[in-house]
Amino acid sequence: MKALELSLAEAADGLARGEFSSVDLTSAAIARLQEVQPKVNCLARLDEGDALKKAESADRERKQGKARGALHGVPLAHKDLFYVRGKVVACGSKIRRDFVPDTTATVLERLDAAGAINVGALHMAEFAMSPTGYNEHYGHCRNPWNTDHVPGGSSSGSGAAVAARAVFGSLGTDTGGSIRHPASMCGLTGLKPTTTRVSRAGAMPLSFSLDCVGPLARTARDCARIMEVIAGADPLDPTASSEPVPRYEAGLDGNVRGLKIGVARDYFYDPVPPEIAKRLDESLAALRSLGAQIVEVGVPDMALINTLMHVLMTVEGATIHRKWLATRRDDYSDQVRSRFEPGLFYPATRYLEALSLRASVAREFVDTVLKGVDVLHLPAVPIPVPTIDESTTGPNVSRTIGLIGHCMRGLNYVGLPSIGVPAGFDGRKMPTGFQLVGRPFTEATLLRAADAYQRVTDWHKRKP
């Protein structure tokens, strides 16, 4: 169905104009998921019957003039770690393969209230603990641009399904890059919001200090539309911010004239090969052509930031998983278990030091890279998209896995919002991208800049 090639916003607007029905779109999405599943393995659970019932209901409501919201009738699917009452939510793991929650994640409730159709759950890395999408239990998810390559993780199925034009958007989670990795590697737009911007109630925890929920979609406008629905305070998540939610989509005016964009070369560009550096320079040129000012900025101590992030993630992850690490060791893959285990060896004093240093380190980061500028422009995944073989075997596996998150994981420690935007292709014809990073709660600025960029480029329109 041609409509599957539309962006989420175009599909929602087409539904509103009666150009097609929700049953048409949802049926097409289900058929497309079934078609691509044998090749890309992006699906964890298909809820065909429930989705079609919801779509029929959405069409009836539409005819009665009772559209629920900005996503009325649009088929979506989400990472298999958002709890859905009465459904198996396996979190990419063997240990939770029969887990049936008795609650539904706040973000899914909000999407439902806005009229979205949830067609199922998407594949992911085991317990969200891999930047590639590695999963020994259910097979690796594959990149629809070339199935020899990883899609990026841990929201691997989200990236693959949206890129394959099976659904119009997907929620993922991002603890150290898990929305932005698949966005970059699959040619999508993905937003990691400010820490606390979006409720995490009913989302599987990995690291409660670092976890963020956010959208993966084709365009910045799509992400803006989803963010307006999911962001905001939530009594079920006491850490969710009560900061008012802007009208993100209304702010997409295409105007970045005078916007000051910082470029931090040291550290972030160290592993970037020439073909990706060229794409990054082209993206800066496009933003400059729109009237943005590009200025070079300094770089803080990223080694320290990454170290502190590692302590929070592994200690919090090891705490959550400690009982299973003791009693069900063989039910973890070696790669995932070995990433949790160092968390057992940090004294409480080191962990609390990592937490207590967070404010001053984050302030220093902002004062260094965002001094005098509105947003920071960085590489996303700074290396070419690896193949599955390159990220699972051989002497360079650890280095490859480490480099995928090189420009991302530190941003989770400092808590800043970051949007991943497609910027073309690497030397192997696989997608690459850049990030825009802002001060806390400046998602509107990031979305506006990314949308302006997408008005003068067409990388986000390319499809596998």
Place this chain on the structure above:
Amino acid sequence: MESIAKELQGVGLSDADRARAVATAAPVNKAVREAADARLAFEDEPGGFTAFLNQK
């Protein structure tokens, strides 16, 4: 340090797993301690991060 996982955490690691985890954790512990010695003020505590996020 090698006995922490088994005795304090109740997680029995193989010798190889323990050696791998300790090899990761030891330099990290040192780096965090040194950063705390150099940068952490007496009054600093984790809640400061919420204040950072909310400052305009």
